[in-house]
Amino acid sequence: MTSLLPVLLVAADFTVGSATALSGQKATGYIVVSPGVDAAASIPVIVVNGARPGPVLALVAGSHGTEYASILALQKLAQAADPAELSGTLIIVPLINVPSFAQKVPHLNPVDGKNMNRFYPGRPDGTQTERVSWAIAKQVVEKSDYLIDLHGGDLDENLRRYSYWATTGNETQDAASRAMVLAFGLDHIIMQDFRTPVTPGGAVTITRFAAGLGKPCVTAEAGHAGISDADDVNSLIQGCWNVARHLKMLSGPVSPVEHPLWLSRVSIVTSELDGVFYPLVGPEAYVSQDMEIGYVTDYFGKKVWEATSPIAGVVLYIGAVPSLKKGDTIAHIGEIGK
Ligand SMILES: [Zn+2]
Known part of the structure; x- marks a missing residue:
């Protein structure tokens, strides 16, 4: 009807x-x-x-x-x-x-x-x-x-x-x-x-x-x-x-990023053991392959493991606290793309 x-x-x-x-x-x-x-x-x-x-x-x-x-x-x-x-x-x-x-x-x-x-x-x-x-x-x-x-x-x-x-x-x-x-x-x-x-x-x-x-x-x-x-x-x-x-949902100018840093691949660094984490770099740091980005001590303070970057790239994030157990993420490293 x-x-x-x-x-x-x-x-x-x-x-x-x-x-x-x-x-x-x-x-x-x-x-x-x-x-x-x-x-x-x-x-x-x-x-x-x-x-x-x-x-x-x-x-x-x-x-x-x-x-x-x-x-x-x-x-x-x-x-x-x-x-x-x-x-x-x-x-x-x-x-x-x-x-x-x-x-x-x-x-x-x-x-x-x-x-x-x-x-x-x-x-x-x-x-x-x-x-x-x-x-x-x-x-x-x-x-x-x-x-x-x-x-x-x-x-x-x-x-x-x-x-x-x-x-x-x-x-x-x-x-x-x-x-x-x-x-x-x-x-x-x-x-x-x-x-x-x-x-x-x-x-x-x-x-x-x-x-x-x-x-x-x-x-x-x-x-x-x-x-x-x-x-x-x-x-x-x-x-x-x-x-x-x-998207034209609001009026006003837009200024798109002109020179973005494209990151083509993210490598994840994980801890191989329990312990206390000490970062040696901060986010946005440029690191080379195999560079030490932090280390782990045992609960007595003795250094027992070095965390190294698997690639050359930019630190996207890194562990912010000392608590660490085996398998935890220590850092994400972004590889610079094109
Ligand atoms: Zn989230």
Whole structure:
């Protein structure tokens, strides 16, 4: 039956979880995940529904709940966002892993011991990390056109700011992601390869999942070791605004990075034994192959192992605390690409 109602020239409401924002408005709410084999979860979400139509940009952080600069950045951005100035919609999720934040547990969700950025698209019947990932996949990633995932150095990581650009093999999508990462504004960019096949049914990061759905995306990292420097927080906020301007969701000029340092491969240095870690270089240091970047002592203070760089490159992050056990990550070294 044909409706006889007049067509109204207004943009539609936009709902994520319990947050419904009318056109030109901002709303807060929760993505509620029911209890299953373990506890229920409530993930805070802010929807900024612009006064004019445009793309949907998802901004997420806090899958690692003690990477504080990234979480504070999205809280501040959500407070500042003005729907009257926006074309399109922002879905902002500042803290995916609430138990990690609340209990100050780095890297993992303490409810089930899983990394909350490794299990996308998740499962509706899995443990909490998998159920939360499923909810974010359905309600945030699938509803968006573009995605930015924010991270930083965790409680035990000393990190310099950088972002990631991933190749999928789809030229149009890759060009869109490349333009986003240059607009974001961090000048160290790690190149990832998403062309390698994922194991059927295999779990991936949120950006790899989003890229698999054809959505251009960027990951960016700033902050370190539990500290939330204003420069780090602001770099992430400005990066998100820069991308929104690049996507014509906001007016104003964009100044893409002109001479980024492309990093083609990241080598991970892990500890071969338990002990006490002493770094000898900081983030952003240029190191040569086999150069000593830190050492480990036993609990009496006697030097028992030298950590060396497997490649020549740039230190992206290095251990920030003395605690160390066998298998822990000591450093990420980026190889300079072209
Ligand atoms: Zn992280």
